[in-house]
Amino acid sequence: MRYSNEKIVIVGAGPAAISLAASLQLGGLNYTILEKNSIPGGQLPLIHNELDDFVIGVHKDGKEFAEKLIQFNEKYKLKIEFDCTVQKIDVLKKIIYFINDGKQKSIDYDIAVIATGSRCKKPKKSLIDTFEKDIYYRISYSLPDFVNKKVAVIGGGDNATIAALRLADVAEEVVLINKNEELISRPDLVMGALSHPKIKVFNNFLLDKLKGGTCLNQIEAISGSSGERLIFDIDKAVFKIGYLPNTEFVSDSLELDERGYIKVYKKYETSVKDVFAIGDIVSGAYKRISIVIGHGTDLGNYFLKDYMIEVFRVI
Numbered sequence: 001m002r003y004s005n006e007k008i009v010i011v012g013a014g015p016a017a018i019s020l021a022a023s024l025q026l027g028g029l030n031y032t033i034l035e036k037n038s039i040p041g042g043q044l045p046l047i048h049n050e051l052d053d054f055v056i057g058v059h060k061d062g063k064e065f066a067e068k069l070i071q072f073n074e075k076y077k078l079k080i081e082f083d084c085t086v087q088k089i090d091v092l093k094k095i096i097y098f099i100n101d102g103k104q105k106s107i108d109y110d111i112a113v114i115a116t117g118s119r120c121k122k123p124k125k126s127l128i129d130t131f132e133k134d135i136y137y138r139i140s141y142s143l144p145d146f147v148n149k150k151v152a153v154i155g156g157g158d159n160a161t162i163a164a165l166r167l168a169d170v171a172e173e174v175v176l177i178n179k180n181e182e183l184i185s186r187p188d189l190v191m192g193a194l195s196h197p198k199i200k201v202f203n204n205f206l207l208d209k210l211k212g213g214t215c216l217n218q219i220e221a222i223s224g225s226s227g228e229r230l231i232f233d234i235d236k237a238v239f240k241i242g243y244l245p246n247t248e249f250v251s252d253s254l255e256l257d258e259r260g261y262i263k264v265y266k267k268y269e270t271s272v273k274d275v276f277a278i279g280d281i282v283s284g285a286y287k288r289i290s291i292v293i294g295h296g297t298d299l300g301n302y303f304l305k306d307y308m309i310e311v312f313r314v315i
């Protein structure tokens with residue numbers, strides 16, 4: 001059997017894309033990755049906690065695991081074009097437009113794979129502008145900043161409850177401001193937060209204002225049901241308000257769910273023929289490294305065994 005020269009263009013070089021590229025490289029398929037950063041690994045360097053996973057092994061943090069991807073890339077010379085930010089995909093003409101070196105460029109494809117992941121959601125700039133030094137999005141490397149402080153955690157998912165529990169080890173007091181009726185977190189984390197003597201949970205409250213002089217001193221929250229306003233004396237605010245999918249460049253060409261993630265059907269194929277999506281960007285995907293690596297391997301195997309033969313009749 002021989003594969004023809006059908007060109008697969010992958011957007012993004014996070015763990016999902018690297019796992020797909022590894023399969024395609026071994027199978028001898030013609031592919032190119034376009035990545036906006038200058039190294040592979042996507043969100044991995046942002047992970048400050050230890051990784052202890054049956055699939056990926058034990059690593060001090062995400063940066064250490066990202067090093068493995070970089071080494072893998074150097075050894076196998078994956079076909080990655082760095083510093084290429086994709087801006088638009090024309091799914092009718094099968095052309096991807098991107099910016100590289102300040103210039104608008106394009107590449108045509110037979111198959112496109114979107115693997116652009118997600119990013120942390122941040123509050124409106126006008127809300128946080130004055131108090132930037134007292135605002136946090138990650139706490140692992142900054143725990144000493146919270147010792148004996150009063151802290152507000154904004155959010156109600158797993159990341160918010162985990163942060164509240166970790167902060168409660170060092171802080172004087174933690175208030176958890178959650179806009180939903182209940183915490184939408186794992187039951188064990190909810191139980192932990194609700195029963196912790198230093199954590200006070202305020203469900204159905206929306207953060208409205210941050211107050212203070214040169215430092216943050218207070219926050220004001222408003223009840224979603226009664227309109228009641230509460231003021232809390234705090235020193236630091238930690239935002240854990242979820243993720244945003246990196247799908248702006250496909251929002252008018254692919255079917256997205258109500259949160260902006262890409263809907264996929266049979267074997268990661270999107271609403272458009274010959275356009276696939278893998279990793280965090282997939283609607284309903286569990287955001288875990290081992291899961292997205294599984295997506296990449298699974299799709300690679302599908303391309304090698306079935307898709308190229310069924311669709312492109314490669315024999």
Ligand SMILES: Cc1cc2nc3c(=O)[nH]c(=O)nc-3n(C[C@H](O)[C@H](O)[C@H](O)COP(=O)(O)OP(=O)(O)OC[C@H]3O[C@@H](n4cnc5c(N)ncnc54)[C@H](O)[C@@H]3O)c2cc1C
Binds near residue numbers: 138286
């Ligand atoms: C703080 C934090 C802690 C985490 N902790 C854990 C953990 O403990 N265990 C665990 O398993 N997982 C954890 N995760 C989740 C894990 O990092 C993700 O599930 C995984 O990185 C997703 O991989 P991906 O390849 O789908 O996307 P990403 O890693 O997001 O990679 C996407 C790539 O696409 C590129 N890109 C985006 N837009 C464009 C564009 N327009 N043009 C070109 N390139 C583009 C990006 O630069 C990036 O390199 C954590 C994530 C974060 C942020």
